[in-house]
Amino acid sequence: xxxxxxxxxxxxxxxxxxxxxxxxxxxxxxxxxxxxxxxxxxxxxxxxxxxxxxxxxxxxxxxxxxxxxxxxxxxxxxxxxxxxxxxxxxxxxxxxxxxxxxxxxxxxxxxxxxxxxxxxxxxxxxxxxxxxxxxxxxxxxxxxxxxxxxxxxxxxxxxxxxxxxxxxxxxxxxxxxxxxxxxxxxxxxxxxxxxxxxxxxxxxxxxxxxxxxxxxxxxxxxxxxxxxxxxxxxxxxxxxxxxxxxxxxxxxxxxxxxxxxxxxxxxxxxxxxxxxxxxxxxxxxxxxxxxxxxxxxxxxxxxxxxxxxxxxxxxxxxxxxxxxxxx
Numbered sequence: 001x002x003x004x005x006x007x008x009x010x011x012x013x014x015x016x017x018x019x020x021x022x023x024x025x026x027x028x029x030x031x032x033x034x035x036x037x038x039x040x041x042x043x044x045x046x047x048x049x050x051x052x053x054x055x056x057x058x059x060x061x062x063x064x065x066x067x068x069x070x071x072x073x074x075x076x077x078x079x080x081x082x083x084x085x086x087x088x089x090x091x092x093x094x095x096x097x098x099x100x101x102x103x104x105x106x107x108x109x110x111x112x113x114x115x116x117x118x119x120x121x122x123x124x125x126x127x128x129x130x131x132x133x134x135x136x137x138x139x140x141x142x143x144x145x146x147x148x149x150x151x152x153x154x155x156x157x158x159x160x161x162x163x164x165x166x167x168x169x170x171x172x173x174x175x176x177x178x179x180x181x182x183x184x185x186x187x188x189x190x191x192x193x194x195x196x197x198x199x200x201x202x203x204x205x206x207x208x209x210x211x212x213x214x215x216x217x218x219x220x221x222x223x224x225x226x227x228x229x230x231x232x233x234x235x236x237x238x239x240x241x242x243x244x245x246x247x248x249x250x251x252x253x254x255x256x257x258x259x260x261x262x263x264x265x266x267x268x269x270x271x272x273x274x275x276x277x278x279x280x281x282x283x284x285x286x287x288x289x290x291x292x293x294x295x296x297x298x299x300x301x302x303x304x305x306x307x308x309x310x311x312x313x314x315x316x317x318x319x320x321x322x323x324x325x326x327x
Contacts, residue, residue, distance in 0.1 A: 003037050006045060029062040057214065073160060073189035084112060084125050084229060096289075102290065111155065136155075195217055197223075213243060231289065235256070256311070
């Protein structure tokens with residue numbers, strides 16, 4: 001068992017080096033997940049892939065092998081897969097969690113999963129999830145029960161795949177992100193028909209769109225969001241890449257506000273997140289982030305709905321949220 005043939009194929013030099021086929025990527029990930037290959041080889045393969053730029057075939061191959069190790073999560077039966085693996089330092093409060101709550105309150109089963117503890121405390125999604133009383137679970141049966149009761153749950157990556165978490169944490173050793181960040185966004189553990197994904201670098205929108213098509217994902221929406229999360233900037237035109245019934249498409253959503261600021265230029269106290277949700281303070285910017293993000297997810301769930309109709313529906317959910325508020 002060795003990764004040497006794949007490292008050789010990718011590292012032979014500009015004239016002879018090549019990317020891996022999907023079958024080769026699948027085999028490489030199987031070897032990596034066994035934990036029996038040399039850690040130096042794992043690092044070499046991941047960094048070569050980063051240097052060359054990962055391909056859709058490689059991401060799909062890695063993802064297929066990873067998913068084969070946690071197939072029991074498919075029984076959760078979510079409608080929306082909502083990954084959260086942002087690794088950048090540019091994100092502010094995780095407003096997208098409130099968007100996910102709105103989508104859940106519309107009756108759609110939302111499974112959040114991720115790992116963000118390497119970030120500052122304000123951006124730590126798990127702490128925010130707890131403050132909003134979103135159920136946190138590490139078992140498929142418990143996740144299904146949470147979705148049955150409240151249509152939303154959060155699952156930490158280590159509960160789905162400790163091996164993937166170990167690979168993700170190689171960032172601390174290598175100093176750079178790897179394709180594992182993208183793979184984690186693609187795993188869709190519950191096999192939800194819709195996956196919503198954020199990216200930090202715009203080029204990854206098409207990469208994830210192509211990889212999702214290879215994986216047989218039926219519906220997908222990818223956008224460049226705050227810090228790499230699925231989170232809409234309300235003062236910018238948002239370019240959207242996705243799949244409808246497995247067919248690729250591109251679309252755009254117009255700005256909601258005429259204001260120039262970054263998503264991170266905001267209050268970074270998690271108490272503010274909950275206060276806005278509870279209606280204890282008014283924050284028009286946060287309202288626009290939350291409803292704008294929820295609108296895009298709602299439209300992806302109902303392709304016949306226009307963006308403007310989805311925005312109206314999201315604002316209505318936001319206005320009436322006090323009747324179904326988290327404790």
